[in-house]
Amino acid sequence: MTKLSNRVLEMEESVTLAASARAAALKAEGRDILSLTLGEPDFVTPKNIQDAAIKSIQNGKASFYTAASGLPELKDAINVYMTKFYGYSVARNQIVVGSGAKFILYAFFATVINPGDEVIIPTPCWVSYVDQVKMVDGVPVTVQTVESNDFKVTVEQLEAARTDKTKAILLNSPSNPTGMIYSRDELQAIGEWAVEHDILILADDIYGRLVYNGNEFTAISSLSEAIRKQTVVVNGVSKTFSMTGWRMGFAVGEPEIISGMAKIISQTTSNLAAVTQYASIEALTGDQSSIEEMRQAFEERLNTIYPLLCEVPGFEVVKPQGAFYLFPNVKKAMEMKGFNDVNDFTNALLEEAEVALVTGAGFGAPENVRLSYATDLDTLKEAVRRIKAFMEA
Numbered sequence: 001m002t003k004l005s006n007r008v009l010e011m012e013e014s015v016t017l018a019a020s021a022r023a024a025a026l027k028a029e030g031r032d033i034l035s036l037t038l039g040e041p042d043f044v045t046p047k048n049i050q051d052a053a054i055k056s057i058q059n060g061k062a063s064f065y066t067a068a069s070g071l072p073e074l075k076d077a078i079n080v081y082m083t084k085f086y087g088y089s090v091a092r093n094q095i096v097v098g099s100g101a102k103f104i105l106y107a108f109f110a111t112v113i114n115p116g117d118e119v120i121i122p123t124p125c126w127v128s129y130v131d132q133v134k135m136v137d138g139v140p141v142t143v144q145t146v147e148s149n150d151f152k153v154t155v156e157q158l159e160a161a162r163t164d165k166t167k168a169i170l171l172n173s174p175s176n177p178t179g180m181i182y183s184r185d186e187l188q189a190i191g192e193w194a195v196e197h198d199i200l201i202l203a204d205d206i207y208g209r210l211v212y213n214g215n216e217f218t219a220i221s222s223l224s225e226a227i228r229k230q231t232v233v234v235n236g237v238s239k240t241f242s243m244t245g246w247r248m249g250f251a252v253g254e255p256e257i258i259s260g261m262a263k264i265i266s267q268t269t270s271n272l273a274a275v276t277q278y279a280s281i282e283a284l285t286g287d288q289s290s291i292e293e294m295r296q297a298f299e300e301r302l303n304t305i306y307p308l309l310c311e312v313p314g315f316e317v318v319k320p321q322g323a324f325y326l327f328p329n330v331k332k333a334m335e336m337k338g339f340n341d342v343n344d345f346t347n348a349l350l351e352e353a354e355v356a357l358v359t360g361a362g363f364g365a366p367e368n369v370r371l372s373y374a375t376d377l378d379t380l381k382e383a384v385r386r387i388k389a390f391m392e393a
């Protein structure tokens with residue numbers, strides 16, 4: 001008999017991490033694989049942030065445990081950041097810091113979900129939300145959004161999905177995988193709906209500063225006092241500051257939920273590595289010029305690679321507004337090459353074109369594939385050239 005819990009038996013491994021590991025394994029075997037799998041900036045963490053980390057090690061500060069929910073100085077830095085980019089300030093008891101936004105999301109679900117509680121998740125969505133809700137015995141209620149509405153959920157759709165068990169709704173704007181951004185009006189309508197029905201809003205704003213071509217990010221929590229009280233913001237330094245390996249995420253919300261999340265952290269991971277906390281203070285409050293340089297590099301990549309991808313036979317692509325993903329619909333491409341399953345199509349691209357993408361299936365989108373453009377332009381251009389050659393063969 002299996003020794004595994006039903007929880008683990010029912011879980012999927014992270015599709016993004018699995019795709020990236022598979023590409024790395026093939027590369028290690030000597031294959032010339034171009035990997036556009038991971039949403040991970042390819043830049044080295046800016047020097048001022050590295051220096052702050054090194055200093056904290058050398059002056060002995062990084063040697064010790066910190067408060068489980070994060071250093072008070074880091075919470076103050078998060079407050080400075082919130083004031084600057086969200087337009088409102090928060091107290092220390094409204095902030096919790098943890099080991100990556102991914103674990104912060106899990107801590108949120110573990111804090112608010114009782115068995116059977118429902119979380120509305122508009123899809124296509126990032127690969128970890130659904131499994132995390134299941135891990136705490138919640139029920140993920142996925143709502144399929146349509147490409148003609150830029151993959152954005154409407155209040156009508158939310159209302160149709162609402163039951164007396166609905167506890168929270170998840171919003172991720174700019175979105176992984178679609179790159180779409182909700183407008184102020186759309187967010188206002190969703191926020192008012194959530195307030196009216198006392199449904200928590202989990203706002204995963206991790207791509208909020210990665211927006212391009214004049215598009216703007218609006219934080220739902222900044223729209224009104226009532227909406228803010230209903231919202232828990234999740235954010236982190238991984239994407240904006242090119243710090244995926246450092247593993248810092250944080251949440252901002254009402255003290256009751258935040259202290260619940262702090263309890264989860266105190267009984268699981270304890271504090272986020274102290275060295276990362278010191279580095280994050282510098283990231284959030286130090287010189288921001290390198291951040292803008294990285295944003296501009298992503299913008300240039302998007303503007304270069306998008307028209308090339310549009311030329312690939314059978315690929316239909318909506319131009320993303322933020323994050324660093326392209327999410328083409330490949331239904332026609334699959335028909336042209338005789339595939340009915342996007343996983344098989346993605347595997348064929350890997351085996352024959354030696355380009356690793358992530359299957360849309362993991363995002364709840366069986367007609368799409370995801371390309372991350374968080375990699376250098378030469379690799380991107382060559383990858384699209386190979387995909388095109390594969391389609392034209």
Ligand code: PMP
Pocket residue numbers: 039099100101102103126172176204206236237238244247248249
């Ligand atoms: N949310 C979204 C939408 C993401 O794409 C990611 C990717 N890593 C995360 C959260 C988690 O980020 P991290 O754990 O690196 O802070």
Ligand code: GLU
Pocket residue numbers: 014016017037038039040102126127128176
């Ligand atoms: N979020 C990134 C991605 O979607 C990193 C991998 C992960 O955590 O899923 O590729």
